[in-house]
Amino acid sequence: MKLNMKICLFLAVAALSASCCRQESMEELTARVFERAAAQFLVLDANIDSVALANPGEPVYPRSINDDGTLWTSGYKWWCSGFYPGSLWYVYEYTADEKYKDLALKYQAGLEPLRYRTDDHDIGFQLMCTYGNNLRITKDSLCVPVIVDGANSLATRFDPEVGCTRSWDNKKYTFPVIIDNMMNLELLFKAFELGGPDSLKNIAVTHAYTTMKNHFREDNSTRHILDYDPETGEIIKVYGGQGYSEDSAWARGQSWALYSFPMVYRFTQDPKMLEHAIAVAEYIIPRLPEDGIPYWDFDAPEVPNDVKDASAAAIMSCGLIELSKYVDAEKSARYLAVAETMLRSLASEEYLAAEGEVYGFLLKHSTGHRTKNSEVDVPLTYADYYFLEALMRWRNL
Ligand code: GLY
Numbered sequence: 001m002k003l004n005m006k007i008c009l010f011l012a013v014a015a016l017s018a019s020c021c022r023q024e025s026m027e028e029l030t031a032r033v034f035e036r037a038a039a040q041f042l043v044l045d046a047n048i049d050s051v052a053l054a055n056p057g058e059p060v061y062p063r064s065i066n067d068d069g070t071l072w073t074s075g076y077k078w079w080c081s082g083f084y085p086g087s088l089w090y091v092y093e094y095t096a097d098e099k100y101k102d103l104a105l106k107y108q109a110g111l112e113p114l115r116y117r118t119d120d121h122d123i124g125f126q127l128m129c130t131y132g133n134n135l136r137i138t139k140d141s142l143c144v145p146v147i148v149d150g151a152n153s154l155a156t157r158f159d160p161e162v163g164c165t166r167s168w169d170n171k172k173y174t175f176p177v178i179i180d181n182m183m184n185l186e187l188l189f190k191a192f193e194l195g196g197p198d199s200l201k202n203i204a205v206t207h208a209y210t211t212m213k214n215h216f217r218e219d220n221s222t223r224h225i226l227d228y229d230p231e232t233g234e235i236i237k238v239y240g241g242q243g244y245s246e247d248s249a250w251a252r253g254q255s256w257a258l259y260s261f262p263m264v265y266r267f268t269q270d271p272k273m274l275e276h277a278i279a280v281a282e283y284i285i286p287r288l289p290e291d292g293i294p295y296w297d298f299d300a301p302e303v304p305n306d307v308k309d310a311s312a313a314a315i316m317s318c319g320l321i322e323l324s325k326y327v328d329a330e331k332s333a334r335y336l337a338v339a340e341t342m343l344r345s346l347a348s349e350e351y352l353a354a355e356g357e358v359y360g361f362l363l364k365h366s367t368g369h370r371t372k373n374s375e376v377d378v379p380l381t382y383a384d385y386y387f388l389e390a391l392m393r394w395r396n397l
Pocket of ligand 1: 242252
């Protein structure tokens with residue numbers, strides 16, 4: 001072989017091995033995940049259409065996969081109904097492909113009656129994932145009255161004696177408040193920003209303070225459900241809820257806390273909210289496994305021989321990315337490094353669905369309600385939603 005041919009061969013092999021070993025950049029990872037999401041969500045839409053055709057009537061939303069392997073759908077009132085249209089909004093935002101905007105609007109339309117719903121707290125999730133993103137991305141002013149009406153409906157659930165909005169009307173409890181409810185405060189803050197009454201912001205701040213005081217343990221882990229006496233504002237009983245026990249740290253509960261306190265700080269600039277968000281992050285980070293994806297409950301006795309919860313990692317990564325903007329350089333770098341580990345794991349073959357797999361959901365291996373043996377190690381719409389949100393947050397840093 002001639003010398004210059006040998007040199008060419010050597011250079012080609014060197015270039016090839018460099019490209020094989022180079023770590024995918026976060027920009028490349030984001031492009032790959034959004035390309036997969038764009039393909040998967042068309043599959044999911046076709047699957048949902050088939051269910052809707054067979055059951056004409058109320059709009060149908062994806063939920064998960066049943067134990068028998070069939071697609072699990074829900075009606076518009078289920079707390080997760082906003083996540084698939086919300087994910088479609090993120091795909092539209094990333095790709096600028098009008099097809100995804102049309103799909104987002106198609107699923108969002110069925111949620112509009114929720115603006116007047118007063119018998120549940122989760123209209124915050126449902127309306128902010130949809131109308132909130134719609135307003136942010138397209139500036140469509142028709143979203144404003146929906147958001148303000150929704151916030152006024154949610155505010156009817158506030159009890160000044162307890163200092164919280166009530167989560168559910170379930171007769172098993174007197175006045176239940178769950179940590180997840182912190183997420184619904186974003187609807188109140190946003191509606192206030194859009195011209196709603198001061199009371200919306202005041203309710204949100206009071207709810208956050210009450211939760212900070214009562215839901216958290218000494219070690220800054222959070223409980224899931226507190227049942228209050230509305231006459232006195234005292235706690236009647238603590239429930240383990242979706243966690244292993246009332247003394248354990250349910251992973252998704254921790255993730256709602258890590259996401260929501262930086263969000264409250266964003267709207268209030270109250271240093272106590274930031275301090276608490278940091279405390280929550282510092283509780284969570286040392287308890288994560290190497291790949292950053294938490295087991296379903298930090299204290300479940302079978303861990304590490306137990307299921308994980310990809311949704312908790314997706315939500316935590318959103319929280320860590322937001323928090324990284326408000327803290328000193330050392331913490332910021334540390335929080336982003338943890339978020340990056342989570343996002344790289346979620347984008348790996350282990351968690352990311354292959355094209356056409358799992359009915360068109362994006363992520364595998366989430367856990368909804370382990371102790372009830374419901375939604376264990378399955379896709380969940382909110383895992384997909386917060387994963388895409390985290391990647392957009394990363395991109396916008
Ligand atoms: N209760 C809402 C959740 O599963 O996180």
